[in-house]
Amino acid sequence: EQVLTSEREEIVENNLQHTLFSWQKQAGLKPLVINKAEGVYIWDMNGKRYLDFSSQLVNMNIGHGHPAIAEAVYKQMQEVSYVYPGMVTKARGELAKKLAEVAPGNLTKTLFTLGGADAIENAIKLARLHTGRHKIVALYQSYHGATHGAMAAGGDPRKLQVDAHLMPNVVHVENPHFYRCPWHSETPEQCRDRAIEHLERVVGYEGPDNIAAMIMEGESGTSGCIKYPPGYLKKVKQICEKHGILFIADEVMSGFGRTGKWFGVQNHDVEPDLLCFAKGATAGYLPLGGMMVSEEIARTFDEKPLPLGLTYSAHPVSCAAGVAVMEVYEKENLVERAAELGKYMEERVAALMQKHPSIGDFRNTGLLGCLELVKNRQTKVPMAPWNANATEMKIMSQLHARLFELGMYTMVRWNYVFICPPLTITEAQIDEGLEIISEALKIADAACN
Ligand code: PLP
Helix, strand or coil, X not given: CHHHHHHHHHHHHHHHHHCCCCCCCCCCCCCCCEEEEEECEEEECCCCEEEECCHHHHCCXXXXXXXXXXXXXXXXXXXXXXXXXXXXXXXXXXXXXXXHHHCCCCEEEEEEECCHHHXXXXXXXXXXXXXXXXXXXXXXXXXCCCCXXXXXXXXXXXXXXXXXXXXXXXXXXXXXXXHHCCCCCCCHHHHHHHHHHHHHHXXXXXXXXXXXXXXXXXXXXXXXXXXXXXXXXXXXXXXXXXXXXXXXXXXXXXXXXXXXXXXXXXXXXXXXXXXXXCHHHCCCCCCCEEEEEEHXXXXXXXCCCCXXXXXCCCCHHHHHHHHHHHHHHHHCCHHHHHHXXXXXXXXXXXXXXXXXCCEEEEEEECCEEEEEEECCCCCCCECCCCCCCCCCCXXXXXXXXXXXXXXXXXXXXXXXXXXXXXXXCCHHHHHHHHHHHHHHHHHHHHCCC
């Protein structure tokens, strides 16, 4: 026990002294040391088990420690660890072919990246190049990654700290967020129509001929799983088509079965011109992302050089992991499973809402779900405001700490508690997780008025 404690302290010390932690002030951090992960659970060095209810960062879609991925990665490492992206391996072609099969519309070719943000960067670059236009239209309540271009495209408040340095020429519009509709709509359809009118006005003001692309998440994730009202994305795509604007679907979080379809836009019957993915592509086992383009866009580079490149584009080992993960999705029917479990989750959370006045709204598609906590259901005053500071986050932080104490890891942001477990989770494990959440919600309930 003594040895374990000193070993753990050394690990924490090395990390705190010599690594930087994203998004947080660096003083006073107490990271968990995780040394075991299996299925929907992770264990810290004290042997304490945590139910992973947000699949880490909504990427561990097939759960932790799947033996098929370890095998595929080891095999690829032994065969070919790396070749530059001008040479090819079997896994690269196989994965790209599979992606073309499951992706919506005629997205035929993929440029592989290392993650989500660089996929977004490349998509923006290509959309501008293809159209010869410079502006990008995006939603305020969205997240597209943390590099300068991707962060500029997002509206997440984390960008405000670096506002002056962000990529120019991004124009934002309001989300069609029915629960908090900016136009005080009475139905989701009304909210949709007003959001579309607003978007059309903005396109007019900015000049449609200046707009290269609109970028939207396949289903909203980090910003609170804000649902698109029925028909919204289809109408967005129609506006794009009318003006020769490209539609980029950001499927980084919503892709690979997460929403009960291969990609989020398939819930909306929309065919994007470009599609960005990452996370679920390798289900977190190795870094890999990508940008898929339509046949039409791809063809424009048949006779001229494609000005995009990364040393680790299509890394053979990541691609091998991707092929193995795709096999798991198919063999274990995880896309359909997410849709079915999503219905179960919605029933169970509806019951939870009866018990907990602090749950204002639950928005969910497949297993991409989010509780929105409020102080009062009528007034909808959020438990923590958008871009809350530490003081405003007090209740939510206490709730987050309580979840850890009760043996759950999940993402908590502002007044949102994310419910995005691995697609392999069982109904019994969903119940187990919701019981923990129910217990922790007593803290939020007590703050209701
Ligand atoms: N786009 C969306 C919708 C995301 O959720 C994320 C990450 O959470 C990204 C892009 C950025 O991906 P990455 O962190 O791999 O750069």
